[in-house]
Amino acid sequence: AQKVTQAQTEISVVEKEDVTLDCVYETRDTTYYLFWYKQPPSGELVFLIRRNSFDEQNEISGRYSWNFQKSTSSFNFTITASQVVDSAVYFCALGGGSNYKLTFGKGTLLTVNP
Amino acid sequence: SAVISQKPSRDICQRGTSLTIQCQVDSQVTMMFWYRQQPGQSLTLIATANQGSEATYESGFVIDKFPISRPNLTFSTLTVSNMSPEDSSIYLCSVANRDRYNGYTFGSGTRLTVV
Numbered sequence: 001a002q003k004v005t006q007a008q009t010e011i012s013v014v015e016k017e018d019v020t021l022d023c024v025y026e027t028r029d030t031t032y033y034l035f036w037y038k039q040p041p042s043g044e045l046v047f048l049i050r051r052n053s054f055d056e057q058n059e060i061s062g063r064y065s066w067n068f069q070k071s072t073s074s075f076n077f078t079i080t081a082s083q084v085v086d087s088a089v090y091f092c093a094l095g096g097g098s099n100y101k102l103t104f105g106k107g108t109l110l111t112v113n114p
Numbered sequence: 115s116a117v118i119s120q121k122p123s124r125d126i127c128q129r130g131t132s133l134t135i136q137c138q139v140d141s142q143v144t145m146m147f148w149y150r151q152q153p154g155q156s157l158t159l160i161a162t163a164n165q166g167s168e169a170t171y172e173s174g175f176v177i178d179k180f181p182i183s184r185p186n187l188t189f190s191t192l193t194v195s196n197m198s199p200e201d202s203s204i205y206l207c208s209v210a211n212r213d214r215y216n217g218y219t220f221g222s223g224t225r226l227t228v229v
Binding site: 045 | 115156158204220221225
């Protein structure tokens, strides 16, 4: 069975602080996909990134960066110089190689205060 | 990536009634997924809908309560039947983009309140 753990339920930071959201996963699939989604208060899910299991390169996109470590089954997400608009719930999700189902973590509510 | 139009965006319904949620995709997709997000909770997969076959339901969800139609490769509906206040949730449809490297696209969600 697949499992995604986001241990941080809520994080509150002041604008311009850096913040890291943790994600730990469990799977028996040898090929799998990891995702991060943002859910602002309006409710829609915004795709941020996908990482497949055989690509351990870290990625940076503007203020966002992701650290994938297969050895520790973690896929952490860092926002540099946070902004109020970053306030949202962030979900980490796992997809198996043989099926298209996504398993979501419980999400982390990030509040960025001015 | 696919674009999904989901309707209605929100509704307030009386207990005992049913609501049908629609999702229209701008391209043909094999699989569509329906999720429920209860207040303050994560997303839980209700079922996978393939065109031309019965939907596959996850544990804890049954067809009588959540009937799904998938008449073609661009459209699906989810009905929430005989609603109770416990059904108050956000319901989202999703498709796997042709190349999963582009992730999964989600509809904008239907915020359902049952009174």
